[in-house]
Amino acid sequence: MSGKILYIEDNSMNMRLIQVILRRTEYEFIGAESGLLGIEKAQQEKPSLILLDINMPEMDGIEVCEKLRALPEFTETPIIALTAWATENEREEYIKQGFNDLLAKPVNRFVLLSMIDNFIGSKAPRSGTIDKPSPPST
Template sequence: MKKILVIEDNELNMKFIREVLRRRGYAIIEAYDGADGVALAEQALPELILMDINMPHMGGIAALKKIKQIAPLENTPVIALTAYAMEGDREKFIKEGFDDYIAKPISIGVLMEAIGRIFK
């Protein structure tokens, strides 16, 4: 069973992602801010991280930088989840080090396509 860490501060978004992924057989680990996400990533060593960008205490970009400094996680794929959906945002987040980008509101199809590209 593939282990996915979801770092998302919005409870409704977390519930949606949790239900979609659990029904598809993924093990889900949950963090509600970037700092907790970094700690859980280091402890659990997930195979994929879904990361919100705007979170309290530590945003997604800062959390990504910290996660990528942890040796066993440096190649772990991280997908940005964000309400930013302006032209050029995908490229901006990829340049920051994310492996993919999903705009909110999240659609099941888009989410599963992105995960499928990672776990191909």
């Protein structure tokens, strides 16, 4: 269960945090500091999953997602929106706009890794939230 993860983020501290989280995993980290560079790196690297910051100058995460989804090679690639302004209602809106899920900042390491595993692991859902364990049977 390995693959490339592209993180498109203009904030270097946020970029470094995700890089550190992924360092001890089987995933290869690729970073891009802008939306345009992120699209270019996605086309070059063909990542298994894309983490995409919403608030970026020049081209925001929603526009980047739209441009990626317009490319045939990224119609099925999981794209997770990252934002400091995340609510349950917004999650559904982001999914309607082409994202597979939404992750709130500051990023919780365990939630991030579970979400990544859900999307690019063997039993990956296409969109929605992290699978919750079934209640114990009585």
